[in-house]
Structure formats: structure tokens, C-alpha cells
Amino acid sequence: MTFDQTKTARRWDDHWSKHDTTSLPKSKIKIAEELLEPVLESMRAGNTVRLLDAGCGNGVHVEVIERFLESEAVDPILFSGTAVDLSSQAVSATQRRVRSDRWTIIKGDAIRLDFDADAFDTVLSVGIICLCDEPQTAILELVRVTRPGGYIAIYSNTETSPITRIGLWLARLIGNTMGSHARKAIALISAPIIGLLSPGSSVSIKDDGFSSCHEIAEANLVSPITRFLDAADIRKWIETSGAVIDSENKERPFTAWCRALEESQA
Numbered sequence: 001m002t003f004d005q006t007k008t009a010r011r012w013d014d015h016w017s018k019h020d021t022t023s024l025p026k027s028k029i030k031i032a033e034e035l036l037e038p039v040l041e042s043m044r045a046g047n048t049v050r051l052l053d054a055g056c057g058n059g060v061h062v063e064v065i066e067r068f069l070e071s072e073a074v075d076p077i078l079f080s081g082t083a084v085d086l087s088s089q090a091v092s093a094t095q096r097r098v099r100s101d102r103w104t105i106i107k108g109d110a111i112r113l114d115f116d117a118d119a120f121d122t123v124l125s126v127g128i129i130c131l132c133d134e135p136q137t138a139i140l141e142l143v144r145v146t147r148p149g150g151y152i153a154i155y156s157n158t159e160t161s162p163i164t165r166i167g168l169w170l171a172r173l174i175g176n177t178m179g180s181h182a183r184k185a186i187a188l189i190s191a192p193i194i195g196l197l198s199p200g201s202s203v204s205i206k207d208d209g210f211s212s213c214h215e216i217a218e219a220n221l222v223s224p225i226t227r228f229l230d231a232a233d234i235r236k237w238i239e240t241s242g243a244v245i246d247s248e249n250k251e252r253p254f255t256a257w258c259r260a261l262e263e264s265q266a
């Protein structure tokens with residue numbers, strides 16, 4: 001273990017125990033549906049999907065896939081899913097979303113996954129690498145467990161404009177030196193005005209109401225462990241991990257589907 005995961009797990013346990021983990025905001029569902037579309041399409045076409053959700057949080061991707069399996073005439077045998085999170089609260093929240101027998105939901109570390117190489121066809125990493133002290137190592141691990149030719153979704157906060165960066169720096173400085181009450185105050189103040197997605201995005205978290213904005217502000221803006229990475233670095237780490245970017249959505253914080261290379265291409 002290269003950094004203190006107990007502290008990270010405790011922070012996220014605290015986060016999920018303070019926020020409603022039962023209801024999922026419409027914006028989160030919409031973003032997850034858009035991200036998962038190629039996976040759902042692949043199942044519609046009759047392909048088998050062994051999926052890993054690394055850092056499942058309160059289970060939005062599990063929910064979207066469960067709805068898909070229920071509503072479409074897709075043989076459920078085509079799908080098997082595993083969801084992993086450091087936080088027990090996240091694991092319990094995700095377990096509550098499961099309605100089929102296609103899932104294994106477990107506590108685990110996305111940086112040191114307890115799975116063989118090439119174990120999955122599709123790996124999701126949404127809002128995880130920006131929480132890791134060693135994001136490059138995290139990407140290597142995600143690619144390791146993906147079979148050659150398989151796909152990895154990577155979604156991460158990235159650096160924004162200089163003004164926003166200064167605002168974030170100040171919010172974190174105050175939040176980190178003055179403790180959890182200060183962090184909460186900053187999240188409460190910023191919740192109604194934040195728009196974490198880029199202006200061109202069709203999804204607005206503001207439509208989801210105050211409590212969702214509060215949750216997103218706490219998780220992303222003032223959390224002392226969330227970083228804003230440089231998108232160029234993420235692209236470089238992907239290339240050196242044995243994967244290539246297949247498609248990137250420039251309307252979002254860094255969002256890309258990557259393909260693990262066949263051995264002959266790596």
C-alpha cells in the first residue's frame with residue numbers, strides 16, 4: 001500500500017453517511033447513462049460483458065445497468081458485474097441497488113485490485129483517479145485487469161480556469177486548516193452556484209436541487225483529498241499504461257473510453 005487508504009476510506013464513509021445514498025440525482029443518472037451507452041449497445045448486439053466498477057460510490061452505474069437488464073430483452077447471462085469501493089458505506093449503498101443476481105459488490109482498493117490480469121472486458125473508473133495519490137499507478141492497475149482489446153472508462157476532475165483554480169485553492173486552504181465545519185460552510189455557500197460541468201454540457205447539476213449540489217460540492221470542491229489533475233498528464237499516463245484513448249468527450253471533465261492494447265500493439 002503506497003498511501004493511507006484507511007484515511008481515504010474513513011473520509012468517504014463519513015461522506016456517504018452524511019448524504020442521502022438512496023436517491024440518485026437525475027444529472028448523475030444522465031451522465032452515467034451517456035457514459036454506459038457503448039456498453040449497453042454491446043450487450044444489445046449480443047456480446048458478453050464482464051464489467052468492473054472501480055470506486056462505485058453509491059452505485060449509479062449499477063442502477064443504470066440494472067434498469068437496462070430489466071427493461072431490454074437482453075439475456076442476463078451476457079452480463080456479470082463487480083463493483084468495488086474502499087468505503088463500507090458505499091458498498092452497502094450499492095448493494096441496495098442490486099435486483100438481479102448478476103453482481104458481486106465488495107470492499108476493495110482500486111489501486112491494488114484483487115483480480116487476475118485480463119479479468120474484465122470493461123472497467124469503469126469514475127471520479128477515482130483524482131482521489132489517488134498515485135493516479136498513474138491507478139491507471140496501470142485498471143489496464144492490468146482489462147483484457148487486451150477491452151475498454152476502460154476514465155472520468156476525472158481536471159484543472160479549470162486560473163480564476164476557478166484560485167477559488168478552489170482558497171476553499172481548500174480554508175477547509176483544510178479550519179476543519180470540517182469550515183468545509184461544510186464552504187460547500188453550503190457554493191452549492192447553489194456551482195456548475196462543475198463545462199458550459200457546453202447539456203447536464204446541469206443545479207436542476208437537482210440543493211442537497212445534490214451540496215453532496216457534489218463536498219465531494220469535489222472542498223474535499224482535501226480530491227485533486228484537479230492536468231488532462232494532458234492523464235492522456236500521457238493512459239498512453240504509457242498499455243492503452244489508447246478510443247474516444248474523449250470534451251464537453252465533460254476529463255471523460256474518455258480507452259482500449260487496452262493487444263500484446264503485439266503494446
Ligand SMILES: C[S@@+](CC[C@H](N)C(=O)[O-])C[C@H]1O[C@@H](n2cnc3c(N)ncnc32)[C@H](O)[C@@H]1O
Pocket residue numbers: 008009012013054055056057058059060084085086087090108109110111125126127128131132219
Ligand atoms: C466521487 S465518488 C464517485 C463514485 C461513483 N464512481 C460515481 O460515479 O458516482 C468516489 C468514490 O471512490 C471511492 N474510492 C476512492 N479511492 C478509492 C480507491 N483507491 N479504491 C476504491 N474506491 C475508492 C470512494 O470511497 C468514493 O465512494
